[in-house]
Amino acid sequence: MIFDASMKIKMRLSTPLFSLVVLCSCIVYGQSQWRPLGEVTAVEKLANGVELSAAKTRVRITVLAPNVVRLRYSAEGNFAPDQSFAVLPGAFPESPKIQIEDSTNAVVVGTGDLQVRxxxxxxxxxxxxxxxxxxxxxxxxxxxxxxxxxxxxxxxMPLEEHYFGLGDKTGPLDRRDLAFTTWNTDIGYQESTDPIYKSIPFFIGMNKGSAYGIFLDDTYRSSFDFGKQFWDAYSFGAEAGELNYYFFYGPDPKRVVSDFTQLVGRTPLPPLFSLGYQQ
Structure with a gap:
């Protein structure tokens, strides 16, 4: 009977607490003048993907490899010239075969290894x-x-998912429940200082041994929040620039890293003499 009574007390306390958390989340989201995408109004099939319109926003989703997908969002409906300081041109020269299904409620792009719904x-x-x-x-x-x-x-953000990456950052290896800024700042720092001197806007999500990666190709000051603001959501964004990110599916983390480095380039092995007295 004591156990039952304590459970009832916990339920009474947890219900208003949960309601308060949800209310606070809505207030935080509502404080900014965020404009959501809204409904899809047009769909155009492409040879390597699909382009969609939602109000004045256009979204272009292209398949680079069976497990690598690029997403570009133009808030005003006009894509800027396709150029990048990070991505190698022609990194994935062969376009994979895809299947596109356009129904009343959704568009599905299939690659064999991956589905984009x-x-x-x-x-x-x-x-x-x-x-x-x-x-x-x-x-x-x-x-x-x-x-x-x-x-x-x-x-x-699933309860059992964990996040790794972003380059040289202070704090634990697992980024869950933490938030970071990517903006090169080379000053004296402590264990909790952020940002510091390196910005690599790429991370890996791991859930029950299955891995995926996300690379945000943006040079402006950007942010990554792995559940610090909302307990059930992680986020990434930037102050300006085009919303342009790449999605990599493993499920092996080695494949995710391999495809990411194929996209942005790999450091060549230096000759032995360049190591000097460290040989």
């Missing part, structure tokens, strides 16, 4: 494995949004 109302992107299991998806409560030149992407 774009829900139409409201627009929301999900990545699924060949068995239809969700690998990663846009958060249903916090859609991809724009605020002037800034943008933010929120993804659902």
């Amino acid at each position: 774009i829900e139409k109302s409201p627009m929301r992107v999900a990545f699924l494995d060949p068995h239809g299991q969700v690998i990663s998806e846009d958060h249903p409560r916090y859609p991809v949004s724009f605020d002037g030149s800034a943008f933010q992407v929120w993804k659902s």
